[in-house]
Each structure stands twice: as structure tokens, then as C-alpha cells.
Amino acid sequence: MLIRLLRRGLPPYAGFLAAIAVLQLAGVIANLYLPSLTGRMIDHGVARGDIDYIWRMGAWMLGVSLVAIVAAISVARLGSRVAASLARDARAHVFDRVLSFSDREVLHFGAPTLITRAGNDITQVQTVVTMLLMLVVQAPIMMIGGVIMALQEDAGLAWIMAAAVPLLGIAIGIVISRMVPWFRIMQDSVDRVNRILREQITGVRVVRAFVREDVERERFAAANEIYTGAAVSVGKLMALAFPIVMVILNVSSAAVLWFGAHRVDTGQVEVGALFAFMQYLLQVLMAVMMTTMAAMMIPRAEVSARRITEVLETDSTVVDPADPQPITDENAGVELRDVTFSYPGAEVPVLDGVSFTARPGTTTAIIGSTGAGKTTLLNLIPRLRDVTGGEVLVGGRDVREASLEDVWSRIALVPQRPYLFSGTVASNLRYGDPDAADDALWEALRTAQAEDFVSRMDGGLEARIAQGGTNVSGGQRQRLAIARALVRDADVLLFDDSFSALDVATDARLREALKARTAYTTVIVVAQRVSTIVGADQIIVLDDGRVVGVGTHDELLETCETYREIAESQEAGGAGGAETLAEVPV
């Protein structure tokens, strides 16, 4: 997966990669050259007291070191730059993907994990890529070159190298392979911690109201504990790795000195060569250590890469058709033909054989008990989801045949749980139409019965709106969402239970104002209160996903048992009706 992700992401940076490879090559050659220079300086300069030679060698070494330093710095800079760009691209891709997702894919993943994947997981990959870029050319050359150079200095001590290198590789390998399972646990528990935290922040009022703080605190603590436990286990193993490395490095240096000294005594090798041998041995061991570490970090990045690729390779179930047809018939309104819809995995369809036509300039109301499928039905019209049977037509065209852009540009939806973005009242209203003038915004607010409270807000149109619209009341949020839809000036207006938070008088005024504005618009209103829809041109009564009655208020009172029951139950409750005010719509 990591390879797949890299193959997808790295090509644009081929130039940088080539530069990194060349620089690493230069750096590693310089590093391999240095010990042999030191050796010669000791043997020919120091041993013979040739000060001139020492100076010459010294200058030479300085030059070589400079090359090594410049190469190392440039590799680090370029490497992090490439890794960071790669991460940026990956984030952009994930973001684009998620934006293209329909309801169904978003629900399949869930928001918290999508956020972790776009953030934490990409950072994991970035870290490993940075590391790999710095090692990929350097480490193998360093290992092989180091061994060759060392043997040239003194082949008699080769056995120390033959013992130390595998020992180090295996020791670190064992330690780090025990970390790998913890990496998986860590990544999953980041998800869990995020999810719980998010849920608690979103639902903080509910938590308070039901005095569930202790329970929630424990729930969070448990998830946090798992994450901490995994991180501590990884940390402990890391802590174990360093002493092991140090012991092996130092023991092998001591061995070189011990056995080398005898060889110097017997004249088999010179002091300088021995010194160089030791330097090479350390270089090789370092390279082995770094490679093992990097190799062991790959599984962690692999976990993250899989999680990222999963998002990137999930296709939205709602996509543009290959050959989009334009929507041409402005007078056709919205038509549903024998529509059936089932949620994925559900056995019974939520909508079953629903047919009706909503004409421009008329208002169609949909009423039914909770869970009857009203929201589901509305979501099918702008293709938030696709029907599983039958057709939805907008402007005479099956919505699946037209381009998404074309469909969406004709429809304005006020969702049941309206969401406002952080910004100002104006910036939210202009979601409907970015070019709308202030006058048009006020006009829409007036129709939505929101003019009063907006003009009283600090700053009017420029008043601040918090994320999700949590700093206005539920009813105010609903009215702003209505105004936002009106600004759009769409052919089709869909209201999903948008009047429920309004008192009966405001509700009536709003409907009156709306009527004046929507002479050519197809309006579909989902409502809970019969009083909201008495004036509708056509009322569709939904019961358990089926249409059980179509007609005007008076007709339905005569003909439709379900409708009569709803109407009677609400009369009995006075002005009542369900005051469903959805809290914090996140």
C-alpha cells in the first residue's frame, strides 16, 4: 500500500529525487573517504613527524568533510521538502475524495476516522518517507562500501565485523518487530480517542443535562488509556534499543583495539590503518542500525497508507453520468416515478413505489409520522443518494442522466438539521449565490422572517456565526437556512421540516411571504404540523414508505384515514404539533 501510495504521489518530484540520489552518493563517498585519509595522516604524517604532510592531509580532509556536510544538509532539506509536498498532495486528494462522497460513503467511514486519516495518518507516512529519502541510497552504499574499505585497511580483523554487523541487525530487528503490533493498536486507538472526544464535545449539553459526565469521563479515560498503553510499550522498546546498540558498538570497538593492538605489535598492521578500520566498522554499524529502524517503521506507515488508500479508492456512489444530458424543460417541475429506496444492508425498503408530480408554481406538502421516509425522499431529489428503483425527474430529465452540477444548480434544500458554517450571516447566505447583493440578502431574510433578529444582531449581516451555527437559536438557525436557500433563487425549493421551530403565527407569515416569491418555483415542503400545510396545492401522505393519500387538505380529510388521524391528534393537542428542534446539527 505504501508503495502504491508513493508510486501515485512521487512522480511529480522525480527531479528532486534524482538530486537527492546524487547528493547522497556524493555524501557517502566523502564519508567513506575520510577514515582512510585519517589513517594515512597517522601512518605517514604523525608516525614520521612530517608536519607538512599533516597540514596537506588536514586541508584535504577539511574539503572532503565540507562536501559531506553540504550533501547531508541538502539531502535533509530536499527530503523533507519532497515528503511535505507529498503529504500536502495526499491531503488534497483525500479532501477532494471526501467532498465527492455521497451520504452513503461518509456514513460508511464516519467523520472522525476521515479526519484522522487526512491528518495523523498522512503525517505518519510523511515521517517515514522523510526517513527513507535520507537513507535509501546512502545506507546500502555505506554498508557495502564500508566493509570493502575496512577490509582494505586490515583484512585480519574482518571477523569482528562479520560478528558485529549481523548481531546488531538481529538485535534491533527483534526489538522493533515487537513494536509493530503496537503501531496498529496505536493507529486504531487514535481513531477511537478522536471519535469519543468529538462525540462528547458535540453532545456536551446532553452529557450535562443527563449528568453523565462521570460515565463519559470513564469512557474517554478507557480509550485514552489504551492509546497511552500502546505508546508506552513502544517507548519502552525504543528505550531498550539504544543500550543494545551502544553495547554492540562499544564492545566491537574494544575488540578492534584489543586484537588490533596485537597485530600492530607484530607489525601486521599500522596504527593509522587500525584507526581507519574502526571508523569504518562504526560507519557500517550505524548504517545497519538506521536501515533496521527505517525498515521497522515501514509497517506503521503501511497501516496508515492502507487507511489513506482506502479513502482514495472509494468511489462515490453518486457520480456524473458518462454522457450528461442538459435539463431543458423548465416547466416540468419534479416527478417521482415508482420510486423505491433501501438503505444499504436494510432488508425492507424505506420508500416503496412512491409516485407523484410537483409542478412549478405549486406547493407540494409531504406529511407522515416520524420514520415514514420523508427526509429520505427529499434527499433523492438532489441526488444526495440514488434511488434503488424507479426514477426521479427534475425538469423532465432523470437526475442520473444530467450532470450533478446541472441538477444541484436548480435545487435549493433546507435540511432538517440545518448546518451553518463559521463566518458571518452574509457569508452563510452567499453559499446560495456568491454574487448576491446585500439587498438580495435582506430580501431573503425578510421572506424567511429573519430580518428582525438579524438586524438586532451585532453587526447585522456581518454578525459572526460560529461553526455549525451554534451561537444562534435553533429557530434562528432554521430561518437563516431558509434564507440561504432563497438567495439561491432555484427552480426547486425543498424544505425538510423547516418550519417546526417557528411559532404558528411566524409560520403563517413565512408561508405568506414565500408564496409571493415562488410563483414559478416548485416547492416541496415536509411538515409535521397540519396547520403548516393546509394551504398546499397537493398533500402527499406517507406511511411507512408508501403513499397512502394524495390530495388537498379537505379532500384528504374525506378520503384518507391516516391523514384524518394526524389532523385530529393535532387538534386535540391545541396549536401543538411536534416541536422537534434538533440540537447541534453536527
Ligand code: UTP
Ligand atoms: P427518514 O429520515 O426518511 O424519516 O427515515 P423521516 O420521515 O424524515 O422522519 P422524521 O419525521 O424526520 O423523524 C426513514 C427510515 O429510514 C431509516 C430510518 O430507520 C427510518 O426508519 N434510515 C434513515 C436509515 O436506515 N438510514 C439512514 O441513514 C437514515
Ligand code: MG
Ligand atoms: Mg426527517
